[in-house]
Amino acid sequence: MQGSAGLMWIYRGYVVAFFLYLVAPLVAAGVFAFNDSMFPSLPWNGFTWDWFFSPSEPKLGLFHDGRLLQGLGNSLYIGVIVAALSVAVGTCNAFLFVRKEFRFKNALYVLMVVPLVIPGVILGISILVLASTIAGLADQWFGVFLTSLRPGIPLVVMGQFSFLVTITSLVIIARLEKFDISLEEAALNLGASRYRTLSTVTLPFLFPAMFSAFVVAFLVSFENFNTTLFLVGSDSPLTITMYDRMVKAGSTPVLNATSVVLMLGSGLLALLSIFAQRPKRA
Amino acid sequence: MSRDAGRLSLILLFTPFALWILLLIILPQIGIGYVSIREKVGINTYEYGFKNYFDFITEPVYRNTLLRTAWMSILVTALALVIGFPIAWYIAKIARERSRAALFLMCLIPLWVSDLVRAYGWIVLLRETGVISMTLVKWGIISQPIEMLYNDMTVIIGLVYTVILFMIVPLVSTLQGMDDALLEAGYNLGGSRVTVFRRIIVPYAMPGIVAGCIITFMLTAGSYLTPILLGGKNSSWFTEQIYNQFITRYNWESGSAFGVSLLVFTSFVVWAGLRLTGQSLATTVAKE
Secondary structure: OOOOHHHHHHHHHHHHHHHHHHHHHHHHHHHHHHEOOOOOOOOOOOEOOHHHHOOOOOOOOHHHOHHHHHHHHHHHHHHHHHHHHHHHHHHHHHHHHHHOOOOOHHHHHHHHHHHHHOOHHHHHHHHHHHHHHHHHHHHHHHOOOOHHHOOOHHHHHHHHHHHHHHHHHHHHHHHHHOOOHHHHHHHHHOOOOHHHHHHHHHHHHHHHHHHHHHHHHHHHHHHOOHHHHHHOOOOOOHHHHHHHHHHHHOOOHHHHHHHHHHHHHHHHHHHHHHHHHOOOOO | OOHHHHHHHHHHHHHHHHHHHHHHHHHHHHHHHHHHOEEEEEOOEEEEOOHHHHHHHHOHHHHHHHHHHHHHHHHHHHHHHHHHHHHHHHHHHHOOHHHHHHHHHHHHHHHHOOHHHHHHHHHHHHOOOOHHHHHHHHOOOOOOOOOOOOOHHHHHHHHHHHHHHHHHHHHHHHHHOOOHHHHHHHHHOOOOHHHHHHHHHHHHHHHHHHHHHHHHHHHHHOOOHHHHHHHHHHOOOHHHHHHHHHHHOOOHHHHHHHHHHHHHHHHHHHHHHHHHHOOOOOOOHHHO
16 A cells, blocks of 8 residues: 555554554563562562472472462363364364265355354353253163263363364365365376375375364363363363462462463464474465 | 265264264253253252243343443454454555564464463553553552553453454455455546545455454353453453353353353344355355
8 A cells, every 4th residue: 555654654653562462461471470579560579480490388389389280281181182082073074075075065064163153151051061961861860970971071171172173174174175186096096095095195185284273272272261161170271270279369470480381382382383384385 | 986985984974073063062052942941940840931031131130241241242343353454454465575474473472372361461460569550650650559450441452352363364364365456456546545445445355354253253252261350250241140150059040041142142143244244154254
């Protein structure tokens, strides 16, 4: 767009201000992890690693805080399971919608996208209600006690899986649509079996998308709060543990330290997924 | 490939999809619909009817909370569009090739950080003993620390912050596809900036605008952490009512009625938005 230089500078200033707005809370959350104080606020009392490594109260560091570490462990465990499941089902969905023709395909495709526009809270309560109803009926009719349908890690996995499949499917579908089908035909003509063609031609082509779908699913699972909130039992993941801490005990810089670790971790994973997609992009 | 093998692979691929949609999406929604129309009258005895919905409509607190959530979500969506569009335009059209990728990545950074961390960052900045308040006192601009948390303004700032990336990303990808020649043609034919914007840019960007608005609106209306942490106990956010009914009061019947109301309401807004702009879910949201 043509325009006077003055307007352009105002525009640039606006863009800069916007990015400051984006990073300000993240910087604030990060910096106070290193302040030698009992509260995450000014004044600045000097630099310290205590909120990460201090082994004793009152400044119990993150890496000695049993409950936070337990939450971190639960989050990792849930994230890996959910991401693996969603990538597996997402890959099936991609082949289903890209390669197959069947009745009501368009309607079912819309149905596949729908979980993205259902609020997470609703997914949480609806799965909680259904699971509890089934568990209740099983108890009443057969006297079976289905603990895995009571709030806990299995339910959290189901809740997060329910909408993550949409995300992984969309990512993998986008990649599979770019695949040149003549490559598969060439492999088949050269005498490769269907299975061999799939494992040596098609899946390697899809792999970058599957990998970044895995990373995205893992991160979204790790960060998820709304759906998880209704489904947690005693083994709560990190976001729930942090939230409890924030609401009940008030905020101490150990939460800032946790935030720093989370930001570094997700930043690294995000970069990894970007680089996995980049070199092979046609 | 023989037809039987084709059918077999279709069934094998269809099964996980069907199980997922049926067991985790459709049945649970039917489940809360069912629970919402029953009422507990004794141990394991229920009556069926629309009493829960009736209570919901007649109790002003609940009704107003939903209206307030709706109104604020629409406001946040509009703000995100107005604030985000110039940024998306800058990234897609003005920035040079190299800085474009960097700016886009910078836009995505907060996306990778949990809602909780973002809300926590705002708390550290805005509360009475927070960074902004203390700095202003130190500089002598205000004489006493001020509490900037727990009001609607802060909730809106925090919500816009949480969702604006979901507005910018679809906008950038739509605008990047636009040929600059369209703009030149518009100017050459004597169009003013306003005309070019209204008649060329906006129609072209419409799928991106609609996709961004839908995602933003859904995320805002369904958000929990930001309004509660930044708005305090009296944020009156609808998801908080659902939580209270479900977890605090253990009243699943009315909690389900609330959930169904929220779902119906948000679906209606999404449907109306798609209708008004002539888009469909498959051409907007699924394009990401």
